[in-house]
Amino acid sequence: MSLKRIRLVMWKEFLQLRRDPLLLRAMFLMPILQLVFFGYVVAADVKNISIAVIDLDHSVASRQLEAEFASSDYFVITQHPATEAELQPLMDKGAVKAALVIPDGTSAALTRGEAAPIGVVVDGSESSSASIASGYAAQIVGEFNQRQIAASGMTIAAPGIDARIRVVFNPTLESINSMIPGLIAALLMISFGALMSQAVVKERESGTLEQMFVTPIKRNEYLIGKLTPYVVLAIAQVAVVAIIGMLWFKVPFYGSWWVVAVGLGLFLLTSVGLGLLISLVSHTRQQAQQTVMFLMIPQMVLSGFIFPVESMPAWIAPIANVIPLTHALVVLRGAFVKGSGFAALATPLWILAAFAVVIFGAAVVQMQRRLAE
Amino acid sequence: MSEALTGSPVNPDAAVSVRGLRKVFGKFAAVDGIDFDVRRGEVFGFLGPNGSGKTTTIRMLTSSITPTSGTISVLGEDAVKHPDRAKLRLGYMSQKFSLFEDLTVDENLRFYGGVYDLTAEQFAERRAYVLRMAGLEGRESELTRNLSVGWRQRLALGTATLHSPEIVFLDEPTSGVDPTARRRFWDLLYDLASNGVTLFVTTHYMDEAANCSRLAFMYRGRIIADGPPREIRESLLTERILDVSTGDADRSLTWLESADGVHEAYLSGASVHAVVEAGLSPETLTARLVAAGFADARVVPVDPTLEDVFVNLVSQQRGA
Numbered sequence: 001m002s003l004k005r006i007r008l009v010m011w012k013e014f015l016q017l018r019r020d021p022l023l024l025r026a027m028f029l030m031p032i033l034q035l036v037f038f039g040y041v042v043a044a045d046v047k048n049i050s051i052a053v054i055d056l057d058h059s060v061a062s063r064q065l066e067a068e069f070a071s072s073d074y075f076v077i078t079q080h081p082a083t084e085a086e087l088q089p090l091m092d093k094g095a096v097k098a099a100l101v102i103p104d105g106t107s108a109a110l111t112r113g114e115a116a117p118i119g120v121v122v123d124g125s126e127s128s129s130a131s132i133a134s135g136y137a138a139q140i141v142g143e144f145n146q147r148q149i150a151a152s153g154m155t156i157a158a159p160g161i162d163a164r165i166r167v168v169f170n171p172t173l174e175s176i177n178s179m180i181p182g183l184i185a186a187l188l189m190i191s192f193g194a195l196m197s198q199a200v201v202k203e204r205e206s207g208t209l210e211q212m213f214v215t216p217i218k219r220n221e222y223l224i225g226k227l228t229p230y231v232v233l234a235i236a237q238v239a240v241v242a243i244i245g246m247l248w249f250k251v252p253f254y255g256s257w258w259v260v261a262v263g264l265g266l267f268l269l270t271s272v273g274l275g276l277l278i279s280l281v282s283h284t285r286q287q288a289q290q291t292v293m294f295l296m297i298p299q300m301v302l303s304g305f306i307f308p309v310e311s312m313p314a315w316i317a318p319i320a321n322v323i324p325l326t327h328a329l330v331v332l333r334g335a336f337v338k339g340s341g342f343a344a345l346a347t348p349l350w351i352l353a354a355f356a357v358v359i360f361g362a363a364v365v366q367m368q369r370r371l372a373e
Numbered sequence: 374m375s376e377a378l379t380g381s382p383v384n385p386d387a388a389v390s391v392r393g394l395r396k397v398f399g400k401f402a403a404v405d406g407i408d409f410d411v412r413r414g415e416v417f418g419f420l421g422p423n424g425s426g427k428t429t430t431i432r433m434l435t436s437s438i439t440p441t442s443g444t445i446s447v448l449g450e451d452a453v454k455h456p457d458r459a460k461l462r463l464g465y466m467s468q469k470f471s472l473f474e475d476l477t478v479d480e481n482l483r484f485y486g487g488v489y490d491l492t493a494e495q496f497a498e499r500r501a502y503v504l505r506m507a508g509l510e511g512r513e514s515e516l517t518r519n520l521s522v523g524w525r526q527r528l529a530l531g532t533a534t535l536h537s538p539e540i541v542f543l544d545e546p547t548s549g550v551d552p553t554a555r556r557r558f559w560d561l562l563y564d565l566a567s568n569g570v571t572l573f574v575t576t577h578y579m580d581e582a583a584n585c586s587r588l589a590f591m592y593r594g595r596i597i598a599d600g601p602p603r604e605i606r607e608s609l610l611t612e613r614i615l616d617v618s619t620g621d622a623d624r625s626l627t628w629l630e631s632a633d634g635v636h637e638a639y640l641s642g643a644s645v646h647a648v649v650e651a652g653l654s655p656e657t658l659t660a661r662l663v664a665a666g667f668a669d670a671r672v673v674p675v676d677p678t679l680e681d682v683f684v685n686l687v688s689q690q691r692g693a
Contacts, residue, residue: 008487012473012480019475019516207469211533214435214465214542215488216457 005217009225017229022198026191027233031241034187035180035249049133049310052079052090052099059107061148065118068144069100074136091123092344094330097310098122098133110148125178125337129308177252180245181336184238185328186305188264189271191237193296196230196275197288200367205285223367227272234268254339263331263345266352270324273360280363280370299323324355378408383446388413388540388571389434394443396429403429405594406443411573411587413539416566418585418602419575420683426594427575431544434573435465448539461489464538468545470529474518478509481517481532489536503531506561523554530561540571547578559584579680588679590686597686606677612636612685613651615658616675618644619667628665637688646675648685 017023051069055062069075079096081087090096101119109116120137124130203209212222245251274295282288300306302316303325309317320326327348334340334348342349383390389411396404404426411417421427432438434447436456445452450459472481482503486496504510507527509520517525526546534541543562547555559581566572574585582588582602589599598605617638619625626645629638637648649658655672662670677685 004490005488008484012476012484015480016473016475206474207467207471208473210432210437210467210469211465211471212488213437214460214463215485216460216490217488218457 001218001221002216005221006225006228009217009222010228013226013229017233022195023233026194027237028240030191031183031187031237032244034183035241035244048076048314049074049097049129049136050078050095051075051133052081052087052096053077054081054084054087054099054101056083056104057102057106061107061110062102065102065141065144066100068140069137072136072140074133074140087121089344091121092334092338092340093347094123094334096123097126097129098137100137123338125333126304126308129310178333178337180241180249180251181332182305182329183245184241185264185267185325185332186300186303187241188234188238188268189299189325189328190296192230192234192268192271193275193278193292194289195233196272197278197282197292198285199226199230200276200279201282201285201288204283219368223364227276230272231268234272238264251336253336255335256339256341259335259340259342259345259349260332262342263328263335263349263352266349266356267324267328267331269356269360270352273356273363276363277359277366280366299325302326304329321351324352324359327351327355378410381408383444384410385446385449386413387411387446388415388448389417389573390446391430391434392444394430394433394445395441396426396433396438397441402594404433404440407591407594407596409589409596409599411540411571413571414566414569415587416562416572416574416585418582418588419573419591420577420579420582420588421575421591422577422687425591427591428544430591431465431542431573431575435463435542436460461536462539464533464536464541466529466533466541466543466546468548470522470525472517472525472529472532475516477514477516478504478520478528479513481528482535485532485535491536499535499537503528503535507531522550523557526550526554526558527561530558534565534570538570540573541565543572543574545575545577547576547581555581579678579683582679590683592687592690597690598682602679605682606679608682612648613653614675614677614681615647615649615653615655616641616644616673617647617658617662617670619662619670621667625662625667625670628662628667632661637685639684641680646681646684648681 053066053069055066066077070077075098079090081090084101087096087099087101091099099119099121101121103118106116106118118141120134120141122130122134122137200209203212213219246253275292278288278291278295282291302312302320303309303323304320305325309320309326312320330348331345331352334345338344378392381392383392387410389409391410392408394404394407395402407426407430419427419430429438433440434445434452436447436452436459439456440453443453447459448462452459473484476484479500482500483496486500491499504513507524507530509524509528512520517528520528530541530543530546547558550558555578562572562574562584574581576582585602587599587601588605589596590605591597598608600608617625617629622640622643622645626638626640629635629645629647632638632647634650634653635647636650638645640646647658655674659670659672662672675681
């Protein structure tokens with residue numbers, strides 16, 4: 001490997017990128033437009049929100065209330081932690097999106113005709129589903145109260161259960177707070193898909209690739225020199241989106257930049273690898289562009305970027321899991337909104353690492369194979 | 374000819390020496406066992422229709438793809454075992470004039486100057502030579518995209534020879550270029566050849582083939598003839614070529630195709646060329662044509678052109 005030749009390939013790639021009219025649009029103009037556009041989107045209906053029930057009362061009334069939640073379409077009870085302390089890790093991992101806490105003495109208070117406070121805890125990092133979840137919870141508690149009153153023959157004025165809704169992680173439920181971290185990952189995927197997929201096919205079409213491999217330039221020198229400028233641009237783009245998000249849209253950042261860097265780094269490898277694969281497999285630039293479009297739209301829709309995965313039919317969930325963006329979103333939103341660390345985000349990070357190895361590895365193998373024919 | 378080389382070891386003194394070279398894509402043998410030598414200083418014409426395996430062969434000789442089997446020696450180096458050794462000493466130019474279109478003339482030259490590790494003095498000297506040769510002095514900062522085809526072609530040749538290679542492979546270098554620019558380009562090639570550079574040129578222009586000092590005809594992955602142009606023309610001595618003009622070329626072609634003593638007939642310009650056995654005289658054929666209703670038939674013997682030879686060789690292969 002010769003550093004000099006790698007530098008030469010990088011130099012010519014930077015020159016070409018600078019003159020590429022697609023670059024400014026794809027890398028910097030589109031992100032700013034998307035920021036403004038997605039910054040104000042409010043999401044759709046949510047069903048089957050996974051919820052944890054912490055029943056500290058162990059009474060008929062508490063079981064009735066739990067049954068009300070279980071029978072609604074909105075919630076699926078997936079966990080029964082014994083204490084509130086056990087709830088935090090479940091929320092951090094995203095295993096549950098909401099929790100119902102029925103404190104000891106709820107039944108007794110109801111019998112005495114007093115107001116009985118219960119807790120509804122909602123994960124606000126996905127603000128749209130969170131606001132919907134809290135709305136549903138309030139509604140179910142309201143209906144429960146109505147039924148209790150009817151059964152006991154008490155007056156309307158009877159206080160019943162007082163649902164105290166507490167939203168954790170994103171107390172003001174601003175959709176922008178979870179939208180912008182998501183946008184960082186989504187934009188990286190879109191602009192890289194568009195740029196990378198053109199990269200090699202363009203050189204193959206024009207014959208410059210063939211020309212270079214007759215010279216002393218080696219394939220790995222070409223690959224490194226070719227990809228480095230794109231990685232530099234990716235970092236610049238992430239910085240632009242994050243800075244605008246945090247300064248203009250006042251998105252708070254609670255987590256660790258290391259988590260963001262590792263998550264985005266792995267996701268970048270996946271995106272670059274995918275773009276490169278498309279570029280190697282395609283015969284013309286147009287074909288590459290169409291393949292990108294074909295792959296991007298389902299990823300955007302199914303990853304939970306726009307619509308929460310919870311709002312989709314159950315059979316979609318496995319599909320969402322094989323989309324790298326889904327996991328990148330969990331990492332970025334977790335780090336930005338919840339301040340989650342490596343431990344809490346271990347699963348999505350490992351999944352991203354696996355995607356990076358498989359997809360980028362496949363691209364490198366294809367590179368060696370395709371260019372040998 | 375090639376049969377004599379089969380099985381013999383490669384000749385390390387030759388500019389290019391190839392033995393038993395094969396390249397198979399899936400089940401398709403693009404190059405199906407070829408043997409040839411290119412002597413140093415030769416202008417070697419590599420001919421054949423599209424898809425006959427010419428480009429695949431060039432790409433193996435320049436080590437951009439590896440052969441399925443066979444041995445290749447380029448400038449005395451084993452191109453299969455040590456693909457990088459000859460790379461600094463060879464040049465390559467394809468029909469696409471593979472310049473970076475979104476880089477300027479100067480940037481293209483600087484890129485390849487760096488790739489071939491030229492010193493600052495070497496580069497300055499070669500750059501000046503290429504700019505003068507291509508007629509691009511004063512246009513160094515123009516994007517190559519904006520140059521017209523003839524200029525791009527000459528610049529591509531200059532770029533491919535920036536590092537003063539000992540051999541240059543040219544894959545259809547003149548396709549899509551007008552005749553004047555083609556003429557000018559061949560003058561440049563002769564300049565290179567007169568400086569001792571070996572040229573390996575593929576082309577499908579028969580008039581260009583006549584410019585070469587030696588030719589090889591490739592057809593369906595095999596070399597079906599090779600030798601100097603004159604020798605190849607003379608290889609047809611057992612047959613003769615008659616130029617047949619009648620009022621109706623199409624109808625006379627049909628008649629000739631099934632006529633006795635005519636091996637082959639094909640359109641050549643406004644008339645028909647018939648490859649006939651040596652015993653069939655122009656007078657006899659004229660008489661038979663008139664009898665068949667071609668009242669104004671005129672038949673004259675012609676010297677076989679390379680195109681005649683080529684058509685004839687290909688039809689022999691098809692018949693075989």
